[in-house]
Amino acid sequence: EDKVVQSPLSLVVHEGDTVTLNCSYEVTNFRSLLWYKQEKKAPTFLFMLTSSGIEKKSGRLSSILDKKELFSILNITATQTGDSAVYLCAVPSSGTYKYIFGTGTRLKVLA
Amino acid sequence: IAGITQAPTSQILAAGRRMTLRCTQDMRHNAMYWYRQDLGLGLRLIHYSNTAGTTGKGEVPDGYSVSRANTDDFPLTLASAVPSQTSVYFCASRGHLNTEAFFGQGTRLTVV
Numbered sequence: 001e002d003k004v005v006q007s008p009l010s011l012v013v014h015e016g017d018t019v020t021l022n023c024s025y026e027v028t029n030f031r032s033l034l035w036y037k038q039e040k041k042a043p044t045f046l047f048m049l050t051s052s053g054i055e056k057k058s059g060r061l062s063s064i065l066d067k068k069e070l071f072s073i074l075n076i077t078a079t080q081t082g083d084s085a086v087y088l089c090a091v092p093s094s095g096t097y098k099y100i101f102g103t104g105t106r107l108k109v110l111a
Numbered sequence: 112i113a114g115i116t117q118a119p120t121s122q123i124l125a126a127g128r129r130m131t132l133r134c135t136q137d138m139r140h141n142a143m144y145w146y147r148q149d150l151g152l153g154l155r156l157i158h159y160s161n162t163a164g165t166t167g168k169g170e171v172p173d174g175y176s177v178s179r180a181n182t183d184d185f186p187l188t189l190a191s192a193v194p195s196q197t198s199v200y201f202c203a204s205r206g207h208l209n210t211e212a213f214f215g216q217g218t219r220l221t222v223v
Contacts, residue, residue, distance in 0.1 A: 034211055042201065042214035097142040097161050097205065098169065099212060103153035
């Protein structure tokens, strides 16, 4: 059965800290892994990763995929209170259009 | 309409009543999805549609039905609501296979 596991489940840090969020997966016929940020309402797209070792970067956020060890990490440097959110990882289920989501990591950044 | 729109944004519903949650997208995306989100359980797929005229069951389909008469609309129906269906419901759509899914703003449903 395909699955996606995220860790930690929750995290509390202070502004300026760097955090690393983890996502491991077991999916046959892997194609891609996606990261989303969810604040109050709809998840918003951050990154899509398809190749190992190639870092995707957007401002203070970056992500990388390891297809051999079947995981991805999302790094946030110099965290701000606006980074407080639930971060979701998703992988399309084998050969289908269906996304499997992890349960998310709830990040709280204190001022 | 820009993107993907859900209605209503929230609803309180008596148990046993029938309810349809609406979802419309104007991006001409082939694939559409309904998820429910519950604390500690993340996003769970209820039903999906790969293209107009086809639908499929996700992880938690019981008590829900969908239809996909055209590309834009993907309504979710609860035939006889029960309290365990209290949740936040998200509709999403995606174009090609290797692109991201876009989410609606969600419907908060409370069944009492």
